[in-house]
Amino acid sequence: MLDKYPENVKAIQLLQESRGFKEVTPENKKQVVEFHNEVVQKYPNSQAAKRNRLRFLDGEEFRQRFDEYLRPFYIKGLPSVFIDVRELLNDAEKAKIIEDLCVKHSQSLEEKNTFFGSDQQENPCCVLWSYLFLAGYFNWKEDFNRAMQYIEKAIDHTPTLIELYTMKAKIFKNCYNYKLAGETADKARLMDFADRYPNNLTVKYKIRNGEIEAGDALLKTFIRDSSDANIHELQYMWYETELGNAHLKLKQFGPGFRQFKFIEKHFQDFYEDQVYFVILSFEKLTFPCSLISTLIALENTILELMLILSERKMIFTIINGT
Secondary structure, three states: OOOOOOOOHHHHHHHHHHOOOOOOOOOOHHHHHHHHHHHHHHOOOOHHHHHHHHOOOOHHHHHHHHHHHHHHHHHHOOOOHHHHHHHHHHOHHHHHHHHHHHHHHHHHHHHHOOOOOOOOOOOOOHHHHHHHHHHHHHHHOOOHHHHHHHHHHHHHHOOOOHHHHHHHHHHHHHOOOHHHHHHHHHHHHHHOOOOHHHHHHHHHHHHHOOOHHHHHHHHHHHOOOOOHHHHHHOOOHHHHHHHHHHHHHOOOHHHHHHHHHHHHHHHHHHHHHHHHHHHHHHHHOOOOHHHHHHHHHHHHHHHHHHHHHHHHHHHHHHHHOO
């Protein structure tokens, strides 16, 4: 399977288990690392294999391999690099190594346009991606002052990059300053009217700031039929959730209750559609047995979410006195 899908993390994990490494212990960790080195050697272009190997490395070896993994992202200019390695930050030792290495890279690129420990001149945009990575890292670390310093440096370097403004908006959001978050996300939206993501981000932050009418108007710019009925038919649950919470903050319990009722209806529709699919498949004898456990897990998850929403609905009912 890896020959055909070298980016399939699940396939790598199954191959690891087939080698007898279902659980990684201090006793077999060295063998697990050797196994992942073999996988990377066999599939040198697989980012999943390289990233998966980093989970089992420590100390100087981790630092070296992470450096090798990180540099191509900076050189190619991929803004998703922080999201790609975020799971590694759950290990405090690895997080410390990543912070130290990335700060040194940023300083070196800023001063000499070279990576730390290298004399080779790099693309001038490498420092931009190092700023964006560190802004995301310190935002995750909740060191918002340093996050803001790096994102401001990035904007000064390239003021026309949309991703910089969406990151800055997220930093404001994590500081619970929804007014500035909405204004910053709106700057990103104005750079590209065809991009749905910054538009939806602006809608979310404006609604959280209590600007419900402004957020609603922006959302409808991407909908051909902008009637309220059509919005609910499209199942914009993130929008209904934000709108319901906004009404709750404004103590408008009736409209808030109505939004959560729509969400509950969506999940009920999911449930009924899946039941219909199973019945129809059995009637036509086309139901794949491998999907049975997947569908059961899906139905259980949907029911759990419906219970959560029912609890929220009960809260509204009690507060509203009905």
